[in-house]
């Protein structure tokens with residue numbers, strides 16, 4: 001892992017600065033999010049063969065038919081989640097390669113991250129351990145059920161597109177909590193939904209068109 005860090009060295013720092021400039025052009029304004037993304041190596045989360053492309057604004061394969069979300073989407077969802085202000089406990093559904101997890105863990109107190117593909121989560125844990133982040137809790141399970149033990153959450157971030165929002169996720173959102181979830185079918189236009197809870201009322205706002213891998217059921 002250390003070799004991987006050193007191999008790209010200063011080049012990746014410059015490349016990251018370019019990525020941040022592009023995110024600003026795309027409308028990302030939260031300075032904390034931009035700083036954390038500037039300082040977090042993204043190339044360590046993808047296979048070495050793809051490392052040189054890891055700062056481009058595109059999703060890339062991470063194995064098991066899944067993709068790492070493009071930098072813009074990671075920045076946008078994180079920024080929206082933090083708009084609420086005081087965010088201490090966040091539930092993430094879809095650890096994937098762990099990059100979004102790494103960004104969240106540097107901006108909120110505790111991250112609870114669920115992934116249905118065990119092998120993928122194991123890889124993510126390895127990548128994340130090299131960054132010395134100690135506030136991440138992992139569960140290999142089906143995100144349809146959320147993580148009751150640690151509910152309620154100030155924020156829930158789902159990184160796969162669901163046809164309907166799973167009820168347990170709505171129930172595990174704290175009062176005034178925010179959930180970001182892409183909604184829609186695969187290969188159709190999906191929209192990023194921002195759901196805000198006010199006691200037992202849920203207000204849903206459709207924000208922008210997005211493309212995500214599908215939210216699936218069961219574990220593997």
Ligand code: SAH
Pocket residue numbers: 062066067068069093094095096097098099100101114115116117120141142143144159160213214215216217218
């Ligand atoms: N933020 C991740 C996104 C990975 S793609 C990254 O940038 O790497 C979406 C992830 O959601 C995949 O790893 C997929 O396996 C996972 N996923 C899909 N449905 C899920 C479910 N019901 N429960 C948990 N994880 C799920």
